[in-house]
Amino acid sequence: MTAAQAPQQMCVVVTEVADGDGGVLVRNLRRRGAPRVVVLTRRAARPELSALLAGGLRGAVASATCPSLPKVAPPAVQAPMPELTAREVSVLKLVADGRTNRLIGEELGLSALTVKSHLARISRKLGTGDRAELVAISIRGGVVS
Numbered sequence: 381m382t383a384a385q386a387p388q389q390m391c392v393v394v395t396e397v398a399d400g401d402g403g404v405l406v407r408n409l410r411r412r413g414a415p416r417v418v419v420l421t422r423r424a425a426r427p428e429l430s431a432l433l434a435g436g437l438r439g440a441v442a443s444a445t446c447p448s449l450p451k452v453a454p455p456a457v458q459a460p461m462p463e464l465t466a467r468e469v470s471v472l473k474l475v476a477d478g479r480t481n482r483l484i485g486e487e488l489g490l491s492a493l494t495v496k497s498h499l500a501r502i503s504r505k506l507g508t509g510d511r512a513e514l515v516a517i518s519i520r521g522g523v524v525s
Contacts, residue, residue, distance in 0.1 A: 406435030
């Protein structure tokens with residue numbers, strides 16, 4: 381695959397993903413040949429976010445839920461962020477930038493296997509193996525901005 385043929389990464393910003401719009405958005409993005417997409421939106425219901433992720437998008441983030449959804453009180457006390465090493469934080473920051481293990485390794489002078497090892501350790505500390513959730517947890521914890 382040449383550089384011209386490489387899949388394009390894209391971030392799509394949408395004001396609101398209304399009921400039923402998730403599937404439509406996925407179909408339109410696929411039609412345009414955009415397989416590696418993250419959607420950022422101000423409002424979307426969980427079913428719509430699920431539809432986006434089930435449709436193959438790399439990630440979907442909503443800053444608020446639709447007003448029709450019940451309000452959930454935030455937790456009274458947020459669990460403390462586990463201690464991460466400086467290297468783990470640098471790996472997380474590059475994951476947040478959308479880099480692959482190979483690219484992270486090249487940038488930090490590590491092998492892709494070592495990066496994978498760092499991510500496994502971070503995953504154990506944060507309690508998830510999902511890259512998007514690792515980034516979300518680290519953003520909420522103030523580790524990555």
